[in-house]
Amino acid sequence: MVLGKLTDGLNRGVEGALASVSEAYLEPVIRLGVTGLSRAGKTVFITGLVANLLDRGRMPQLRAAAEGRIETVFLQPQPDVTLPRFDYEGHLAALTGDDPRWPASTRAVSELRLSFRVQQAGWLGGFRGPRTLHLDVIDYPGEWLLDLALLDKSYADWSEDTLARLDKRPEAKEFMAVARAEDGSLPLDEMRAQALAARFTAYLAAARAAGWSDCTPGRFLLPGDLAGSPVLTFAPLPRPSEASRTSLWQEMERRYEGYKSKVVKPFFRNHFSRIDRQVVLVDALGAIHSGPQALEDLRRTMAEILTAFRPGSNGFLSKLLLGKRVEKILFAATKADHLHHTQHGALTGIMQAMTREARDRAAFAGAEVAAMSLSSLRATVEETVGRNGDALDCVRGRLLSTGKQAAMYPGELPSDPARLLSPAREGAERWLDSEFSLMSFAPSRLNLRPGEGPPHIRLDRAAEFLIGDRL
Ligand SMILES: Nc1nc2c(ncn2[C@@H]2O[C@H](COP(=O)(O)OP(=O)(O)OP(=O)(O)O)[C@@H](O)[C@H]2O)c(=O)[nH]1
Numbered sequence: 001m002v003l004g005k006l007t008d009g010l011n012r013g014v015e016g017a018l019a020s021v022s023e024a025y026l027e028p029v030i031r032l033g034v035t036g037l038s039r040a041g042k043t044v045f046i047t048g049l050v051a052n053l054l055d056r057g058r059m060p061q062l063r064a065a066a067e068g069r070i071e072t073v074f075l076q077p078q079p080d081v082t083l084p085r086f087d088y089e090g091h092l093a094a095l096t097g098d099d100p101r102w103p104a105s106t107r108a109v110s111e112l113r114l115s116f117r118v119q120q121a122g123w124l125g126g127f128r129g130p131r132t133l134h135l136d137v138i139d140y141p142g143e144w145l146l147d148l149a150l151l152d153k154s155y156a157d158w159s160e161d162t163l164a165r166l167d168k169r170p171e172a173k174e175f176m177a178v179a180r181a182e183d184g185s186l187p188l189d190e191m192r193a194q195a196l197a198a199r200f201t202a203y204l205a206a207a208r209a210a211g212w213s214d215c216t217p218g219r220f221l222l223p224g225d226l227a228g229s230p231v232l233t234f235a236p237l238p239r240p241s242e243a244s245r246t247s248l249w250q251e252m253e254r255r256y257e258g259y260k261s262k263v264v265k266p267f268f269r270n271h272f273s274r275i276d277r278q279v280v281l282v283d284a285l286g287a288i289h290s291g292p293q294a295l296e297d298l299r300r301t302m303a304e305i306l307t308a309f310r311p312g313s314n315g316f317l318s319k320l321l322l323g324k325r326v327e328k329i330l331f332a333a334t335k336a337d338h339l340h341h342t343q344h345g346a347l348t349g350i351m352q353a354m355t356r357e358a359r360d361r362a363a364f365a366g367a368e369v370a371a372m373s374l375s376s377l378r379a380t381v382e383e384t385v386g387r388n389g390d391a392l393d394c395v396r397g398r399l400l401s402t403g404k405q406a407a408m409y410p411g412e413l414p415s416d417p418a419r420l421l422s423p424a425r426e427g428a429e430r431w432l433d434s435e436f437s438l439m440s441f442a443p444s445r446l447n448l449r450p451g452e453g454p455p456h457i458r459l460d461r462a463a464e465f466l467i468g469d470r471l
């Protein structure tokens, strides 16, 4: 264990040194992590961002673009040959084809390299000639960050915490009945272990469908090529008073520890530790629409996700990172095109308040943090409709369900975020003074002029915050 930790640190040190040598003498690389819980909008964000960096007609807030200093941007083979490539062309074709549709769900980590030829700023810049900068975009599920908390927990503690949390959830009823009846001191029976894990996985899927955010261990829902392997065949159990080495309990414990060392740690070592800038996407509107409990669950889950960016909070991570930090973190509420722009400020305010607690903990010092609301691919137009003598600020788009055009007024977000976050924290069952409705819109058919990327809201500001200082 100790040796493992030591070599983690050493590897990181050597890699870190090599990386900084190549950065100083070769071409600089920014590694941008894009994460968020499932359906938060990661794939659409990366596709929209890349398309708008390749064709910068709609990026006035990206300073280097506005100043005309970006000569070219092009896609390149990524450096990591073992990672799947982010399927930019496939996703873009889905979004901007003749029959535009949202891209399919993605379930693993992927990467894309974008290279910039940039003229340097300032009067000396013209003499020096253009330089090259690489942007590696890494898309990974936010659920994987939640697994960090497991590293500090024994199987017994994790079981106890998880069972206590599940006790009150209707989605967990069936699993809880089987788990409570299980005697972990009996000898391992593989079929029973598999049945328990299957029931537990079914609970996680139901919990996610019901809008809960805390669906960990992250890989149970996104198994990839680990599906069916022992590291994913465990479940929380009530602790027996004694358990022999061949008991179900001890085998479950062994697999849980295997999950930590063979699944969680490699992700942090190979991917997370190398990220320089990070965007965390949040479907805050979706949670508000689902009600106070979903919003509170999202807030708690975000706070937990953010512990990954306070390396001091976890022994494994601080040894791994050796003081290296993510330099910038952007929290972005996605799908802002569901709201008229007069309400975007309120959505950003909710985002700020929701991540406040986590951001305030001093250990973020060193990273620059911002919150905003954006839309990676704008599917609506704004429209003001008269109703009973009032003017309502709506959005209009093509409904995903019927394909028909419709105008939507989603409700009035309060300008004081506490009006939503406090009742959520106090366990309210539903919103008292307001109703929030959401319709799902399909992407609209685009007619892009040369040099223009797909329409968006504030992707240029997001890009300026994330990479503008390096262009
Ligand atoms: N109106 C609107 N809807 C969006 C936007 N971005 C994402 N969505 C919706 O959110 C859904 C999820 O977006 P994705 O980008 O696939 O989300 P993801 O985080 O990659 O999801 P997983 O791959 O399942 O983890 C899409 O299918 C759209 O319905 C946006 O800018 N505007």
Ligand SMILES: [Mg+2]
Pocket: 042, 043, 044, 104, 105, 106, 107
């Ligand atoms: Mg995706």
